[in-house]
Every structure is written in C-alpha cells, then in structure tokens.
Amino acid sequence: MTLTGANAMIAPMSKYPFREIEQKWQAYWEKNQSFAVTEDEKFPKEKRVYVLDMFPYPSGSGLHVGHPEGYTATDIYCRYLRMNGYNVLHPMGFDSFGLPAENYAIQTGTHPKITTERNIANFRRQIKSLGFSYDWSRELSTHTSDYYRWTQWIFIQLFNKGLAYESNTPINWCDNCKTGLANEEVKEGRCERCGTAVVRRNIRQWVLKITEYADRLLEDLDSLEWPESVKLMQKNWIGRSEGASVLFHIDGLDESLEVFTTRADTLFGATYMVVSPEHPLVGQLTTAENKERVEAYLDEVAHKSDLERTDLAKDKTGVFSGSYAINPVNGERIPIWIADYVLISYGTGAIMAVPAHDERDWEFAKKFGLPIIEVLKSEIDVQTAAWTEDGVHVNSGFLDGLGKDEANEKMIAWLEERNLGKTAINYKLRDWIFSRQRYWGEPIPLVHCPTCGTVALNESDLPLLLPEVTSYEPSGTGESPLAKIDSWVNTTCPVCGGPAKRETNTMPQWAGSCWYYLRYIDPHNTQEFVSREKERYWMPVDLYVGGAEHAVLHLLYARFWHKVLHDLGLVSTSEPFTRLVNQGMITSYAFQRTDKSLVPTDLVDEKEDGTFVERETGDTLERVIAKMSKSLKNVINPDEIIEEYGADSMRMYEMFMGPLEVSKPWSTAGLVGVYRFLDRVWRLYTERTINDREVSPELLKTVHKTIKKVSVDTGNLDFNTAIAQMMILVNDLYKEEDLNRQVGETLVLLLAPYVPHLAEELWQQLGHTSSLTTATWPTWDEALTVDSTATLVFQVNGKVRSKVEAPMGLPKDEALALAKADEKVQKWIEGKTVVREIVVTDKLVNIVVK
C-alpha cells in the first residue's frame, strides 16, 4: 500500500544523471566565480538590477521547503536578466542573532556563536546545493563584529539625531523564570517554558522615535510597487486618524483631562469619561471614599495577563473615581470612571464616552447604569442598542439638524474659539522598543556617565564586542546577562574620561535586518558602512522577495532606518525596496478525523480507492491542507528531495506548483511529474540525432510562441505558465524523429534560468565551450507566432452550437454568412426570427433568435 497522497517517496527509475551534472556545474560556477559582480560602469543605470531575498534566520532544523521557493523565483529572474544584458546584484546572507540560539545556550551551555555558525554552515550547504546564482563573495552574517560594528554605528547616528530615548515601558515578565519574554515566547498568556502566567512589568528600555516618521512612512507607500494588501496592512498599522483633542475641566481640581476624539460633533452625547488605569491623573481623581475600591481595581488589572485584558469577549470592568468633569459644550457634570478598555498607549489614555453611538461605551454604560443620550437621529432606540451609523444631529444645541462633517467642523471651530480644543491627529503606531535584556544581540554602544549623562561611544571604539559570559541565564533582575560582568560594565566615559557604566541592553533581532541590503553592496568596507558611489550604483533594491509574515514589522522598521539614513545624506533613495513580492506559503497535506482533530501522517493508510484511513482505528479521514509541522510529520526535507530527484527538479517543481504569491500544498507526486519532464528533456538530446534538417512550419510556430511566452512570463514572475509552455514544446518535439540543432539550442536557453545544471550540461553536449551564464536570451519573430486561422465559435442564443476553422481577420459579414451556412446552426435557427447578430472578429458569431 503506497502513500502517494501523504508524500511518500517514489524512487525515480531512470538514467538522467542529475547527481553528477549538478555537482559538476556547481563546482564550475564556484571555481569560475560565475556570479561575482562589480560596479561596472559600462552598464547604464537602467541595466543595473538589485534582486534581494529576505535572508534566513539559520535555525537548527535547517532549510524548509518554503525557503527555496522565494530563492528559486529570484534566481530564475536574475539568470533571465543576466542573459538579457543586465548587471545583477544578487546576494545572500544570514540573520544570525536571535532567540533560539540563546535559549539553546541557556539549556546546554553551548555558546550561541557555536550553534549559530554550525547552523549557518548547514544552511549555506543546503542553499548551495540548489545551484542559486548568488555572489557568495558578498555573504554576511549579522552576528559577526565586522557587520554589527556598523549596526552599532547606525544606532549612534540615530542616537545623535535624538531619535533614541529611554523610557519605562511594560514588558512581558515571567515571575518563575525571572526574565522578560518576547511576544513569541508567550503562548496563550503563559510563559512558553514553564507555563507561569505572564504579567506586565515596567522596565527601563531604549525606544526609537519611529512615530516621528509616521506621516512619511504612510505617504511614501503610494510610490511603491508593493502588494496592495501589504500597503494596506502598513497603513492600518500606522493608523493615522484625524480628529480633535478636547479639554475637559475637572470639577474641584485645577486639572483638565485631554481626550482625543474623531467625533467631536457628538460632544453633547458625552455622558461620562473613562481614563485608563495607568493614566497619570488616576491618583488625583480618586476621592477618599472611593480609594479602596479604586486601588482594588488597579491591583486586579495589574495582575491580569495581556490575554485576559484584551479578550474582546469579556465583560467590561471599571470603577468610579469619585470625580466629575465638566462637559465643555453644556456645562454638565459627568462622572469620571477608570476602566481597562481604555488603553494608555493610544491617544491620551482618556476618552469621552458617547454611549448612544459607540458599542463599547454603550455596553459600559448599560453595565454601570450611566445615562445614554441620543445625539444622532437613530433608527433604533438607543436605550436598547448603540446606533453607530450616521444621522443628523439632535439634542445638540447649535449642531441640531447638521450632518456629520458640517457638525464636526462647526464644533471644532467652537472649541478652538474658547481654547477648549483643536484639531489633532493620532496614530496607532507607537515608538519602537529597541532594547532587549538578552545576551545574543548587538551591544548598545552607549555609556552612562555620572557627570556627562548617557553618551555614545566614539566611532573609533567600534565595534563594541559582545563579551564572553559564563552563564547565559538572565540576571533575574530583568537585566541582560551582560549586567553581571563587572569588568565589562565598568568603563570610562568617552567624553570626560571619568568612571562610567556601559549600557547592558542589547538590540532586537530586527536591528541587523534593518540595513543588511546596504551592506551587501559593499560588504568588506572597513571605512564606511557602504561607499557612496557603490550605494548610488545599486540602490534602490529593484525586487525584494520574501514571506508575508514580514509585511509589517521588518518592512516598516527597515523603511524607517532607511529614511533616517536618507535624511543624514548617507543613502541616495528615500525608500529601500521599490518592488515587493510575497511568496505564498508551501503547505502540506494533513489528515483530519470527523471531529476535526488531525492525525500524524505516519499513522495514515491510503486505501485502493484513494480514501484515507487511520491505521489504528480504520476510521475514514479527510485529506485537508495544513501548515507543515513536526507534530503532523508532514514536513518535507529539501535535502531528501535533492538526493532523490535533484536540485533542478526541486527548483522547477516549486515554480510549477502554482503562482508564486499564493500558498499551495506540496505533493511529491507532482514533483515526480516535473522530474519526468526533465528526464524527457535529457533523452531528447541524448537519444535522438541532432541535425540541421529544416523544421515544419507548425513546429517553428510553437518554438516562437514558446520563446515569447517564456520571455514574457519569466519577466512577470509567472513561472508556472512559462513551464507549462516549455512542456508543450517538448511534447511537440517528441513527435519528431530527430532534433533540429537550432530548436534544441533555443530550448536549452529557455530552460537555463529554471534548471541551470541540466541546461549547462546539454549546452556543453551541444558543443559549446562557454557557460550559459554569459549566453544571450533568444528572441522571437512576432510574425511567426501569429496563427493563420482562428477557431470561430458559432453560438445561437449564447450557446455554442458549432465551431469552424476560418482564416484570421475574416470580415464580419463573411463570418456571419459562414455561420448561417452552418448545418448545425441552421438546425437551431430554423423557423425562428433572428433578432440580433453579434460578430467578434476571429472569436465568435452569436445569433439571437426568438
């Protein structure tokens, strides 16, 4: 019983010697430095292209089949561009600081550098085994001091520009492990390692002022050729909203509460206010008789995990502070409540509540018996539900009868006149918390001096090396392991020379990936992070391919750094990545019981009729598509695929599966189909006579159509349809007795970007002594791609009744006559009245009858 549906291996049975071929040509490319590029001035600007892959984190589990998908796509594109006369920069490297290596170090005591470099070696071997045309002389890893020296240097530029500041901000804290946790270490509100509920704890952090760039990060999105969905995600993440800030005086206190609202026009309906539990005025607002209850509430909130606090389904909670604010439009005294549905991180941390027209405010008002006043004419009773649609203003004094925009404008003008409010803009985007209390990251190159304050290291003192430590455990105080090394922490101030202490925080993993694309341009420069001239030669990145999981954070952070560098005059472009393509995820098949639980693939049998059963119980299972995961035993290992079928099959199959951008399930059976195709190609050249006998006009047409389709599709990254067309050509060639040399050469050239090893080998067997890497892409003759006849479809009332082959460009009246003369058509129009006749040249004739 085979398990084809579960991706069992199917041993190939043929002679196509992919192992020897692939080893031979990989060695050839390496020896000849075939893909090393220089800033050659003979290429004009428009013939220089920078094609970038998102570099991988070298994890211990090795390359996933998802990695080669994007890498193959860019590789094909690069090889295609080179054959079309472009100078192509195509580098690869490793994003090698990061949590898994550190956690492994904590468990085993192995230095993260050792595991990381071992993993890099494995990744490099795996990537090279696929024959990608990277310029390996430019390889970089973010954890090396040659690299992070410049990451630190860029940080100093940000610091000197006033874009870095210290702030106490909450982090995820595990009381048991005595350590801060990254978001990805928090699973369902609990510590991933020990299961303890995660609490929030304030800690001193370095923060970068990305919000200062919010508007530009938003506006410049319009200039980018990125997927609309990614642009939209970034837009929503930045979350610009226009509204007004309004001041509410607090009754009996010499203080005001400022709120941000997008609907100042509903101010007459504001019946209470809410401040976030972390709001700085909470203490002052709380009156003596409410003190106990407020404190109990604050305590309760502090002990809630983020999960509990942000659970949308939960009941609203809150407590009355005892204080009242004055609604500026009508002088009403309205109660001030404290509730955790108001976030300190957005707006001012305080809101005016308009329960009649806001879901959340309505729920809260109902629960605590607060008044609900309709101010927008509603189609429902606002006492029974919130009315969140538009309506003309009622109960709103000078706004009555007005629509939303007009009322809003009038209200803001009214507030401005009295100094009670003004237009305001708010962003969801928050400043970027940039420090981590970790070992395996770039040390932040700052020193805390008792006399000079916090100062940056001199640039000549970079790199600030990551010191050796004896233990990778966090310090237990929330500080990084670096804080435990007195000899490292105690230093001298770079300004006054007096005793000072080093910053012990390290940078987040994002730091290295924020600028790596610039370092590839000039990776061995010891004087600058990148030379001006080289930067101008290559930037911006023309095509950037990677997973959609980086749609927001990495791409937003990198854009932010790039804009800062641009403002400092250090890079020439205002955006780093002109065109972005997200490759889809490669999923796998999984097997589902009727209760929707999944069964690991190795416990499934496929029956003769193609259905699947659970081996132990014999129950029928449904085949579904799921992410590859270790627990489901449906992970495909690229090494095994390359061993069994070769790198060329792997490359071409991943491109043939479907469009690059969509997610698609891996099927080893499908891979075998591509393997068979390559084997057919091989035998075409090795088992047939190659001669110069003239080819038939039909075959010549297929050849030119193929050149055209493969050229256009490859340029558009539509690889699946390009491959299909090459298969059509090969099928046609199999109908011939021998192989025309020129046609054979053309096919090899078209195959070259897709299956470079096989193509090089065939090219050599055809007698060429130079590598395909310098060959010229074939051109097509448009005249030879045009068909002489077209299939005319005859429809009666929109239904296809007959088809004929007719000469191209047949005049409409002749086409119509042809249709009317058609026997089958006549049968359908016989005895009926023709009411309309539609002729589409070379396509169809539609006769409408009654």
Add this chain to the structure above:
RNA sequence: GCCGAAAUGGUGGAAUAGGUAGACACAAGGGACUUAAAAUCCCUUGCUCGCAAGGGCGUGCGGGUUCAAUUCCCGCUUUCGGCACCA
C-alpha cells in the same frame, strides 16, 4: 469582532479591457513494448442522459446587468492569513 486574500474536474492549477471553461501536470483507465514487472511511448478522462447521433448541467451559494458572466454589480457561505476594545 475588524481588515485582507481566496473558492474552477478525483488533485495542483490554466483562461478574465466579458467572448470556445478546464492549458500544463498529477491521479485513474486502456493500449504498445516485455517471458514478466518497472521504466518508456501512445490514447481516453468535468458531471450526466443516450446504443449512437446528439442533448442537459457545470467555475462556493442566491439574485442582478448583458446577445454572452469564472470574469462586472448586490447579498450570503466557507477557508486561509493578519490584527486585537484605537475613542
């Protein structure tokens, strides 16, 4: 809940300035070769009624626009991805 993407044969997918639905491949079936099997080559293959000729149905579901809808419009359903009370 909100935002986004998608839904086409047994399977992956092709085709949209509206004009032959199912290219190419997998799987399945048949044939050739073979002592036999594998490999290879050739053929068939959306469903359905029919001996056939031929007909009917068919691109998630329900409507609409049109001579003509996978494609455009309105309303749903489901799946996947992202975000989490954003005032």
